[in-house]
Structure formats: structure tokens, C-alpha cells
Amino acid sequence: MKSAPLPGVRSLRLALGAVRERTGATGAELYVKAGNTRRIEIDPWMTPVTADPDDLQAQVSVLDERGWALRAGGASRALFLADSGPLPEPNGWRRLNRHSLRPGSLRLPAARSGTAPSPAADTGEHSPDDEEAAGLAFLHDLLRRLGERMPEARLVRGRLDSGASAAVLASTTGVTARSGRRLATVELDFAASRDGRHGHCRLYRAASNLHLLGADAIASEIAERLTLATAPAPPFLPAGEVAVSPALGCNLLALLTPLLRGRDGWRRLRKLGAGRPLGPPQLQIVDDGGLDAGWMRAAFDDEGVPTRAVALVRDGEPGEPLLSWEDDGWSGFAAAGCRRRSGWRALPELCHSHLYIAGTSESAESIRSGIVHGCYLLDRVHDGRCHATFEASTNGGPGRLEEGRFEVDAIGLVIRRGEVLGQAPRVRLTGSLRQLLQGVRAIGDDLRFLPAPGAVGAPTLLLTGLQVEAVG
Amino acid sequence: MTSTANRAGPRPLLTSDVAVPADALSRLAAHGNQQFEAFFERLETVELLPRGASNRLRLRKEQGLGVRKIENGRSRLAAADTISGPAFAACCDRVAGTSRSIGAAPPRIRTGSWPALRLAEIEQAESRLTRAVNRRRVGFPMEITARRHRRQVQVVRSPIAAPPQFEEYFSLQVTTPWGVWGGLLPSLADEDLDPVAHCLVDRLCSRGLPPHGHAPGVIVLGPNAAAVLLHEVVAHALEADTLGLSGAPDHVVGLKLGGRELDVIDDPRAAPLACKRSSDDEGTAVISRWLLRRGRVRQPLADLAWAERCPGMIPGAARRASRHRLPGPRTTHLELLPGTIPETDLFAEAAGGLYIGEFDRGNLDPLDGRCVLRAPCGRRIGASGPVDHTGPIEIRSRAVDLLAAVTAVADRPLAGGAGWCAKDGAPMPVWARCPSIRLEGLQVAD
Numbered sequence: 001m002k003s004a005p006l007p008g009v010r011s012l013r014l015a016l017g018a019v020r021e022r023t024g025a026t027g028a029e030l031y032v033k034a035g036n037t038r039r040i041e042i043d044p045w046m047t048p049v050t051a052d053p054d055d056l057q058a059q060v061s062v063l064d065e066r067g068w069a070l071r072a073g074g075a076s077r078a079l080f081l082a083d084s085g086p087l088p089e090p091n092g093w094r095r096l097n098r099h100s101l102r103p104g105s106l107r108l109p110a111a112r113s114g115t116a117p118s119p120a121a122d123t124g125e126h127s128p129d130d131e132e133a134a135g136l137a138f139l140h141d142l143l144r145r146l147g148e149r150m151p152e153a154r155l156v157r158g159r160l161d162s163g164a165s166a167a168v169l170a171s172t173t174g175v176t177a178r179s180g181r182r183l184a185t186v187e188l189d190f191a192a193s194r195d196g197r198h199g200h201c202r203l204y205r206a207a208s209n210l211h212l213l214g215a216d217a218i219a220s221e222i223a224e225r226l227t228l229a230t231a232p233a234p235p236f237l238p239a240g241e242v243a244v245s246p247a248l249g250c251n252l253l254a255l256l257t258p259l260l261r262g263r264d265g266w267r268r269l270r271k272l273g274a275g276r277p278l279g280p281p282q283l284q285i286v287d288d289g290g291l292d293a294g295w296m297r298a299a300f301d302d303e304g305v306p307t308r309a310v311a312l313v314r315d316g317e318p319g320e321p322l323l324s325w326e327d328d329g330w331s332g333f334a335a336a337g338c339r340r341r342s343g344w345r346a347l348p349e350l351c352h353s354h355l356y357i358a359g360t361s362e363s364a365e366s367i368r369s370g371i372v373h374g375c376y377l378l379d380r381v382h383d384g385r386c387h388a389t390f391e392a393s394t395n396g397g398p399g400r401l402e403e404g405r406f407e408v409d410a411i412g413l414v415i416r417r418g419e420v421l422g423q424a425p426r427v428r429l430t431g432s433l434r435q436l437l438q439g440v441r442a443i444g445d446d447l448r449f450l451p452a453p454g455a456v457g458a459p460t461l462l463l464t465g466l467q468v469e470a471v472g
Numbered sequence: 473m474t475s476t477a478n479r480a481g482p483r484p485l486l487t488s489d490v491a492v493p494a495d496a497l498s499r500l501a502a503h504g505n506q507q508f509e510a511f512f513e514r515l516e517t518v519e520l521l522p523r524g525a526s527n528r529l530r531l532r533k534e535q536g537l538g539v540r541k542i543e544n545g546r547s548r549l550a551a552a553d554t555i556s557g558p559a560f561a562a563c564c565d566r567v568a569g570t571s572r573s574i575g576a577a578p579p580r581i582r583t584g585s586w587p588a589l590r591l592a593e594i595e596q597a598e599s600r601l602t603r604a605v606n607r608r609r610v611g612f613p614m615e616i617t618a619r620r621h622r623r624q625v626q627v628v629r630s631p632i633a634a635p636p637q638f639e640e641y642f643s644l645q646v647t648t649p650w651g652v653w654g655g656l657l658p659s660l661a662d663e664d665l666d667p668v669a670h671c672l673v674d675r676l677c678s679r680g681l682p683p684h685g686h687a688p689g690v691i692v693l694g695p696n697a698a699a700v701l702l703h704e705v706v707a708h709a710l711e712a713d714t715l716g717l718s719g720a721p722d723h724v725v726g727l728k729l730g731g732r733e734l735d736v737i738d739d740p741r742a743a744p745l746a747c748k749r750s751s752d753d754e755g756t757a758v759i760s761r762w763l764l765r766r767g768r769v770r771q772p773l774a775d776l777a778w779a780e781r782c783p784g785m786i787p788g789a790a791r792r793a794s795r796h797r798l799p800g801p802r803t804t805h806l807e808l809l810p811g812t813i814p815e816t817d818l819f820a821e822a823a824g825g826l827y828i829g830e831f832d833r834g835n836l837d838p839l840d841g842r843c844v845l846r847a848p849c850g851r852r853i854g855a856s857g858p859v860d861h862t863g864p865i866e867i868r869s870r871a872v873d874l875l876a877a878v879t880a881v882a883d884r885p886l887a888g889g890a891g892w893c894a895k896d897g898a899p900m901p902v903w904a905r906c907p908s909i910r911l912e913g914l915q916v917a918d
Contacts, residue, residue, distance in 0.1 A: 041798065043545075043713070043777075061549040062566050063796045067534065071527060080527040084534035084553040102591075104521075104528030156717055156839070191839060200839055345532050383837050 006034055006178075007087050012170035018090045019072050020172065024098050026074035027108050028172050031302065032087055033344040034066040035165030040135045042158035049147040049155060049190075053140040056155075060132055063163075067344035073106035082345045109303050109325040111174030131210065135160045138186075138215055145219035146190075153226055156189035156200065162210045167302070167344075175304035183295055184210040185451060186218070192226040199229025199425060201411075202382035206451040208295040221247075225379055228411040231423035237470055238414060241374030241441070242429065242463045243367055246448035248410055249458025251380045252436065253285070253357060255388040255406050257456075259433070260285065260312045261338070262350055263330060266321035268390055269312075272404070272434050277316040279437040284358035285313035287322055289337055291354040296455050301337030302348045308336050312355075313437075324350050342453075356447060356457030364444030364460035369418040375468055377412035381426055384409025384471070388433060404433050409471055424470070431466035439465035482587035482638065485514050485535075485624040486555075488580055490633035493560060496574040497630035500541070500564060507542040507629065507776075508567070509754060512555055513795045514624040516586065520594045522615035522647075533586065538795035539563035545781050551795045557581045587622060594618045597644065597660045604662065604669035612676055615647040618660065621901070627755030634755030640746040641901055643892075646672060650679035651848060653832075656890040656901050658744030667696075667888065671830055674861065678849030681863035690825030691867075691911045692818055692853060697845075698808060699889020699904030700831040704843050705871035706736050707803035707902075708895065710763050712778035712785060714838045721772055722782040730767040730875035733811050738763055738773060738789065740804035743903045744887065753799050754790040761789065763806075767875075773801040793898030802895065808906040811881030818882050818910050819857045827851045827858040828865060830889075841871045869914055877914045882907040 012030045019028050043057035069082040079101050139160060146153055162184040169177045184207050191200040201222060207213045244252065259269045272278065289307025291297055300306055303325070311319035320333050328335035339348035368376055380386050388406035407430040414422040431439070444460030497508040514535040521528045537560060538551035550566035552559040557578035564574045597618040605611065625637040642660050646653045646668070653671055657664045693701060706729070708714055715721035739760040740749035751757050754776050762770040774782070775790035778801055790799035819827075833846040845867040851858035867874075889904040 037796075043716070057545055059547040059549070059798055061547075061551065061796070061798065063550075064552045065796065066553045073527070078527050078529070080530040082530075082532045082534075084536055086554070102529040103523075105526050107526065198840065345534070347527060347530070 004086060006032055006166055006168050009168065009170050009176045011087065012168065014090045015087060015093070016170060016172055018093045019070060019096060022093055022096045023072055023079070023100055025072035025079075025101060025106075027106055028070065028072040029108050029169070029175075030068060030070055030087070030171070031167065031169045031341070031344065032068040033165060033167040035163055036065070037061075037063045037161055037163035038131045038135060039063065040132070040139065040158075040160045042139070042155060047155045048151075049143045049153045050151050053143060056139070058136060058139075069341075069344055069347075071106055071108070071347075073101050073104065075105055076103065077101035078104035078106040080347060107326065108171050108173050109175055109305050112306070131162055134210055135162055138210060138213065142215040142219050145216050146222055149219060149223040150192065150226055152194065153190050153192045153222065156191050158189070159187045161185045169302070169304050171304070177300040177304035179298045179300060181296070181298070182208055184208070184213055186213055188218070188222065190222050190226060192230050194230040197230045197232065197425075199226055201225035201229055201379070204451055206295055206455070208293075225411060228378065228413070228423050229381075229425050231425050233426070233470055234414050234422035234424055237375065237424065237427060237468050238373045238416070239468065240464070241371050242466055242468060243371055243374070243376045244461050244463060245376070245378045246446055246458050246460060247379045247450060248377050248408070249357065249461050250448070250450040250452065250456045251386060251408060252406070253355065253458050254452045254456045255386070255408070256433065256436075257352060257355065258390050260287070260355065261322045261352060263321065263323070263327055266318070269318050272437070273318060274434070277438070278313055278318060279316040279440050281316045282360050282443055283313055283316045283437065283440055284311065285356070286311055286358055287338070287352045287355045289353040294354040294449070294455055296353045298353070301339050302341040303337070303339045305335070305337035305339070307338070307353065310336050310338075322350070322352070340454075352454045352456070354449065354455045354457065356449065356455075357443065357459065357461070359445045359447035359459040360443045362442055362444055364446040367442045367444050367460050367462050368415070370442075371415045371418065371462075373416050375412050375424060375427065376415050377410040377427070377429060379411060381409040381411060384426065385428065390433075406431065406433055406436060426471045428469050428471045429466055430469075435465045436463065439463045482624070483584035484636040485512055485583060485626045486581065486636070487584045488582040490626065490628055492579045493581060494628045494630050494633050496560070496564065496579050497539075497628065499574055500568050501630065505543055508564075509540045509542070509627065509629040510560065511538045511540070511753065511792070511795055512626040512628070513537070514583070514586075515794075516622040517619055518589065518591065518594060519617065519619045520591075520597070521617050529591075531589075535583065536795045537563065539567050540798070541567040542776065545777055547777065547798055549798055555581060555583050593660050594620055597665070600660065600662060601644070601646070601665050601668060604665045605672060608669060608673050610673055610676060612648060614672070617645040619643045625753060627751065627753065629755045632755075634751040634757075637749055637751060638746075639749070639901075641744070644668060648672065648675070651675060656892065656903075658746060658887075658890075674829060674849055674851075678861040678863055681849070681861060684826065684850060684862045684865040688824070688826040689912065690822040690853070691914060692822050692825060692827045693909050693911065694827065694829040695886040695906045695908055696830040696888040697828045697847065698906040698909045699806060700834045700891070701845060701874060702736060702806055702808055702906065703803065703889065703893065703902060703904065704834040704836045704845065705874050706763055707738060707773070707806050708836045708838070709841070709871050710769060710772040711801045711803070712772050712774040712782065713800055715772055716778070717838050720782065721774070721778060722784040724769045724772060725784065727769045728767055729764060729769060729872060730878055732766045733881045734764050734767045734875065734878060735762070735809035736764040737761060737807045737809065738803050738805065739807060742807065742905070743805035747901070747903060749804060752788050752790045753792045754787065756788045756790065758788045758804075759786065761786070773803060775799050775801045791900055793900055797898055800896070802893070802900060803902055805903040805905070807904070808881065808885065808909070810883045810885045810907045813880050813882055815882045815884055815908055816857070818880055818908055819853055821880075822853045822910055823855050825853045826862065826865070827853050836871060842868065843871045843874060844868050867914060874911070874914070877911040878909050879912045880910040882909065884908075
């Protein structure tokens with residue numbers, strides 16, 4: 001089935017004119033999005049990885065999504081309306097009238113230089129017909145490779161999504177933008193039992209293309225994690241250095257996102273430093289909506305504001321806050337395109353796109369082998385704790401965690417002078433948020449992105465001053 | 473004031489003859505092992521944010537269809553965000569793998585008009601809830617977001633069409649200086665807002681108190697909290713796909729999970745008035761399903777695919793989050809049958825223990841059977857019933873241990889414990905009716 005193409009900007013402007021005429025709104029904006037997804041789900045039936053791939057209960061879905069959202073109003077009255085299907089014709093807005101606007105307000109970004117229509121392609125129907133076969137081949141390949149490494153592993157659940165979307169936006173302030181995106185994600189749950197010990201792991205990976213997901217690398221990661229998850233607990237855990245893999249580094253950075261966006265985040269970040277540097281001089285934390293080769297890459301955000309790289313932490317000091325156009329000029333800082341919609345039904349919200357700790361030239365291997373006596377933590381335990389608190393919570397806060405602290409349950413290795421002394425199936429890494437940043441001693445060269453939501457990236461990190469304790 | 477939810481449903485979703493798509497689907501089956509099903513859906517969410525919010529009124533409408541082929545336990549689904557003959561024909565072609573699979577001309581499919589918007593009840597929610605709080609002689613700042621959810625579903629499975637289904641319910645999110653309360657309500661009438669005010673005042677009284685640390689010998693769970701516990705450790709645990717993680721789902725039938733006082737039923741027909749279902753999201757008639765009968769497993773929750781794999785299972789519990797998701801076995805309306813003990817007696821034998829009125833979070837690990845339940849506050853039980861307030865409490869235990877700890881069930885069931893179940897990232901409304909229960913010998917973890 002060939003979907004209808006996205007409407008042109010001219011059609012959107014005609015629709016906006018009709019909306020303004022009927023409602024009396026001083027401003028209006030239309031956002032139209034279309035996409036298609038091929039989804040392969042493996043039913044939960046604890047399939048052994050060595051089983052015949054044809055025995056997998058693969059459920060296939062071919063999904064076409066299309067919808068639009070209208071924002072209309074002014075200083076005192078406003079409306080948000082979203083609907084599925086194609087955009088109505090200009091005479092299809094008859095249901096709207098002056099009473100459709102309710103108390104509320106609407107502000108829209110003004111057109112700036114550089115907000116000309118983006119040449120991004122309409123990728124809504126670019127999925128090849130063999131995407132489904134490629135997806136199944138990927139899963140079969142992954143299971144085969146994992147079976148070679150760890151035959152006792154069992155697939156609990158799997159989901160592979162591969163698709164493309166395109167969007168077009170126009171407003172009465174003159175903003176227009178087009179964007180397109182391709183994305184493939186895989187979410188896998190595996191379990192294994194060894195010597196009476198049970199363990200499981202969950203992986204969620206994304207790439208801009210199904211062929212970039214890499215079955216061999218993912219199979220290797222799963223085998224590594226299942227081996228650790230089913231290992232006996234170590235007799236002791238050394239205090240001192242902790243190296244964290246890019247996967248766990250991404251989770252730690254994701255915990256810090258409330259510090260790294262908006263005016264409130266900026267205030268908290270400044271307070272965290274308390275007059276001292278936030279981290280070592282080599283620490284750079286960046287958010288970049290237009291990152292080359294990033295799977296969220298877009299020239300404009302979902303309100304048509306140009307994206308750019310924002311150095312949130314520069315040389316270990318607070319750099320600039322991530323501000324939306326509404327806060328442009330706040331404390332002398334410039335805004336960036338950073339308001340995104342989770343779908344056509346959603347309003348744009350301030351969020352990161354590619355948030356990452358920039359890598360350095362130090363090799364990750366030298367960081368791991370340089371651990372004198374400590375732990376190398378590979379990944380979080382998916383059913384364990386992973387949270388941080390930023391303000392005192394009276395009720396509704398996570399557990400007993402004090403203000404400005406974090407805790408993450410992880411799997412890893414105990415290392416002494418580069419040699420693995422033992423495996424740690426479940427440890428709890430805790431500490432203050434301040435120490436998490438100020439305790440960074442080395443940053444590797446193996447920057448890697450994970451879906452968080454958005455994309456969060458980190459290289460291997462060497463951390464000091466944090467607590468590690470065995471759990472369970 | 474009478475309930476605003478008690479009113480006739482809107483016109484059926486499909487105004488054209490449902491026999492037409494049913495007939496088209498019957499032409500698709502190449503052999504007897506193939507089943508085809510069409511799922512038509514219409515959703516409307518009206519959201520009113522607190523005063524001062526930008527775009528305070530938010531209206532979301534959507535409709536679409538999905539066509540599914542089921543063959544030897546495997547599904548193939550094609551979905552589109554529009555309801556029309558050509559979209560239906562295109563989805564049929566995709567699942568059949570051929571063009572013009574249902575003939576040269578697409579069938580005629582028409583939809584009825586959307587129900588009237590009726591904003592007044594949502595606009596009055598804030599003042600009604602404020603009055604309900606004030607009746608308890610307290611007042612505090614609240615930011616209230618009110619939503620009304622409507623869902624119309626029509627399932628056509630060749631050669632028959634199930635009756636059209638309509639659900640209407642409300643959700644509230646109340647932000648106070650000491651936390652956020654969220655939940656589902658069958659209506660925004662005073663009788664449904666009053667328990668919300670009760671929860672908010674409980675949280676006010678327990679604000680700033682430290683987490684409850686030591687393990688009490690006895691815990692009494694109010695109807696809301698009991699419903700959440702049973703949702704996690706009975707309903708989720710007995711969904712066929714959850715059971716499939718650890719073996720054949722039908723092997724649990726007859727297994728003893730709790731004491732003889734535990735009779736638990738899942739009955740979508742007994743859900744609150746505007747949320748009752750007569751058929752599930754696969755078009756199968758729903759039944760009153762005994763999950764536990766005198767503490768033993770009787771009938772796990774199953775959909776068509778699991779019933780096909782495990783012949784002892786009865787379908788009728790399929791739910792789907794949207795046309796873009798495959799159906800799966802899920803609970804809809806859970807009931808714990810009342811016992812014989814008056815509630816006052818339940819407390820009389822629990823002095824020194826802890827009363828928990830609500831859990832705001834619950835989670836069951838399907839692989840190891842461990843359950844975590846979190847209450848934002850509780851109350852110490854004195855000689856006359858619940859007295860002093862306590863801080864947050866977290867209960868970590870194995871599901872079987874939680875059920876084994878239930879020693880008494882009160883005699884007065886109440887509707888409560890409704891909320892969003894977010895299993896597999898697909899939120900769905902769930903309802904319950906439970907009496908209070910008493911647990912003994914549980915551990916309260918940090």
C-alpha cells in the first residue's frame with residue numbers, strides 16, 4: 001500500500017488561514033507526521049537459542065501511522081487539537097468556531113534567518129519490501145551467534161522495529177520545516193541458568209538502519225552479561241576505582257538529564273558545583289540535535305527552530321544551558337532548537353536529542369587495564385535500582401535516597417592490576433551527584449550512543465569516590 | 473449529584489453494514505487453519521490542564537483499523553490510521569500477501585459521528601475536588617489535570633461481528649507540594665471524587681515523615697491497596713504470556729497459591745457502568761473467570777493465540793493498547809469475593825500493625841516472581857483502628873509469600889484500586905472491587 005504523500009507547505013498555509021478565519025485565533029501552527037514501521041515480535045515462550053529458527057513464534061506487524069496536530073490561539077484563549085488520518089481540506093474545518101478556543105495561552109516561535117524549509121526527504125515510504133526478511137534474518141543470525149557462545153541462553157522476549165517517518169510544519173509566524181528520519185531498534189530479553197544460578201539481561205539498541213545494528217556485537221554483549229548475571233557473588237568488593245562501560249555511562253548520564261535542560265536545570269547544575277569545577281578539565285557534556293550520523297539528526301526541532309551543538313559542561317565548568325526559544329536571551333544565553341514531540345499526538349517539549357560525554361584520545365583499554373584495585377561495571381541490572389534525587393522529597397520520592405544522590409544496580413568484574421579477580425553479578429553503585437562528576441578521572445575514546453529516549457552517549461569512564469556494595 | 477457516566481453510549485462506530493467486511497474477511501482464508509480479524513477503533517481524549525498552563529485544553533481524536541491473520545499461533549497484523557474501504561482493502565492485501573485479495577473494489581465502510589464533546593463535567597472537576605477536600609476541614613494548593621477517555625471498538629472476525637464496545641472513564645492527576653496523586657475514576661461525580669480527597673488528605677498528614685523502616689507483624693490493606701496487590705500477584709501472574717515465561721501456562725491449573733479465603737474473579741462485565749465489556753478486543757465473549765477458587769488456580773487469563781496453544785485455556789481476556797499493537801491476555805476488572813469478618817474485627821486483631829490505604833506503584837518480576845509494592849504513606853493501627861500516620865512504605869516479597877500471608881478477608885467490598893496497568897509499555901485501564909484484607913508475617917524492605 002502506498003501512503004499518500006505529506007501535504008506541502010502551501011496546503012498547510014491554506015489550512016491555517018481557514019482555522020484563523022473560523023476561530024479568530026491570532027496565531028496557529030500545524031504539524032503533520034506520517035510514518036511506517038515493520039515490527040517483529042517474538043512471543044514469550046523461553047525459546048532456547050539453539051532451537052530451529054523456524055520454531056520461533058514471530059509475530060509480524062506492518063503499521064502505517066499518520067496524523068496531525070493544530071495549535072491555535074493567542075494571549076488569553078487557545079486550543080490544541082490532534083487527529084489521525086490525512087489533514088482536512090481547507091473547507092473541512094467547519095466544526096471549529098470562535099467558541100473552540102478556551103481560556104489558555106499560545107506562543108509560537110517567530111521565523112528566523114535559517115528557518116527556510118529544510119531539504120530533508122519524505123522518507124515515509126522508503127522501507128524496502130524485504131525489510132521483514134532482513135529483520136528475521138537479523139534475529140536468526142543473532143540467535144545462532146549467541147548459541148555458539150552460550151548455548152544455555154534462552155530468548156524470553158524480542159522486539160525489532162524498523163521504520164521511517166517524515167513530518168512537515170508550518171505556522172502563521174512564518175516558520176516552516178520538513179524533517180525525515182529512519183530508525184531501527186531492537187529490544188531483547190534473555191535468561192540463562194548455570195550451576196543452579198539464574199540470571200537475565202535486557203538489551204535495547206538503536207541504529208539509523210537495520211543493517212547497522214550488528215548481530216555479532218549484540219550477541220557478544222548478551223553472552224557477556226548473562227555470564228556475569230549467573231556468576232557467584234564475589235567474596236569481597238574492593239573500594240576505590242570504578243571503571244564503567246559506555247552502556248553504564250549512558251545510564252549514569254541519563255540520570256543527570258534534569259540538571260542539563262532548561263533554566264531550572266541550569267540553576268541546579270550551578271548549585272551542584274558550589275563554586276568549584278563540576279569535573280576535570282577534559283569533561284565535556286554536549287547536546288547536539290544536528291549531530292552527524294546521529295539517528296535523531298535534524299536541522300530543525302519540532303517547532304521549526306534550528307538545532308545546534310550546546311556545550312552544557314565545557315572543560316569541566318558549566319557551559320551554557322539548553323534553552324528553548326521561549327527562554328532565548330535568559331541570563332545572556334542563546335536558545336537552541338530543542339523542543340521535540342514524541343508523536344503527532346504530543347505537544348513539543350524541551351528534551352535532549354543527542355546528549356553525550358565527549359570522548360578523549362585516551363584508549364578505553366588502557367583505562368580498564370589501568371585499574372589498580374577496583375571494579376569494571378558493564379551495565380545496569382534492568383530490574384534493579386537506577387535513580388537519582390535532585391530535591392528533598394517528602395512523599396513520592398524513590399525510596400530513602402537523600403537529596404543530590406544516585407544509586408544504580410549493575411553487573412561487572414572485580415579487577416586488580418588489569419587482571420580479573422572475580423565476577424560481580426549484582427552490585428550497587430551509589431554516591432553524590434557532585435562526586436559522580438568531580439570523581440571522573442579518565443574518559444575513554446569509545447563513545448557510544450544508546451536509546452534513552454532520545455540518544456544518550458558516553459565513552460568508558462574511570463570514576464573515584466563512589467561506593468560499591470554487593471546486593472542480594 | 474448523580475454519576476455523569478451513566479448515560480447511553482454514542483452511535484456505533486461503524487454505520488455501514490458490518491457483514492460487508494466480515495464477508496470480505498471470509499474470502500481471505502486459504503485453508504481452515506487461517507483466521508482473519510478486523511479491529512476498528514476510535515479514541516478520544518479530552519485533557520484540561522491547570523489554570524495558567526499553555527494550551528490548557530487539549531483534544532486528541534484518532535481512529536483506525538487493523539487486520540490480523542492468525543495461523544498456527546502466529547499473527548500477521550497490518551494497521552492504518554484511517555477507517556475506510558480502501559484502507560481496509562490495503563491492510564487485507566498486506567496480511568494476505570497478495571494484491572486485490574478481497575476483490576477488485578474495496579468494500580463500503582462508513583463511520584458514525586463522534587460523540588458530543590461535553591466539556592462542562594471536566595471543567596467542574598477542579599472545584600468539586602477542592603470542595604471535597606475542604607469538607608475535611610483542610611485546604612492546600614492543588615494543580616489538577618483532568619482527562620476524559622472514550623474508546624469505541626468494533627471487532628469483525630469472519631464470519632461474525634462482535635457487538636460494538638464503548639468505554640468512557642476519567643483520569644485525574646493532582647500535584648501538591650508534597651507529591652503527585654494519579655488515578656482513574658469511572659466518573660467525576662462527588663461520590664467518586666470523595667475517595668480521592670481522602671487519599672490527598674492522608675498524604676498531607678504524612679508529608680515529611682521518614683520512610684517506614686521496621687517490619688510490622690500485621691498489615692491491613694484497604695480495598696485500594698488490596699486491589700493493587702491482587703492485580704500484581706494474581707492477575708499478572710496468571711496471564712498466559714507471563715506464565716509462558718516459566719513453562720506451559722496450563723500446568724498451573726490446580727496449583728495452591730493462597731488460603732481458602734481467596735476467591736478471585738476477573739469479570740469485565742462487572743466493571744464500572746461506562747466501562748463494562750461484553751466482548752474482548754478479539755471479539756470473543758467475555759466470561760466471569762475464576763482466577764483463584766479457594767486459593768487454587770482455576771483458569772488463567774488467555775487470548776485466542778494462547779488458547780490455541782494450550783487447549784485447556786478459555787479465550788476472552790484479550791486486550792490491545794491500540795490498533796498498532798497485537799492483543800495479549802490482560803485483566804480488566806478484578807474482584808476479590810468478600811469474607812465473613814467485619815472490618816472492625818480485622819483491625820481489632822491487628823493492633824500494633826500497619827494500615828495501608830493505597831499503593832501508588834506495583835511491579836511483578838515475571839521471571840523470578842518477586843513483587844515490589846510501594847505505598848506513599850500508611851497509618852499505625854491502634855486499639856480502635858488506624859491512628860498515627862507514617863511515611864512511605866515499600867514491600868518486597870515473592871508473590872507466593874504475599875498470597876500466603878493473607879489471613880483474613882473483610883466482608884465489605886468496595887470499588888477501588890483502578891489505575892493504569894503498563895505491562896510491556898502498553899498502558900490500559902484496569903478496575904477492581906475488593907474488601908480490606910489482613911496480612912501477617914511479611915517483611916517490609918528498605
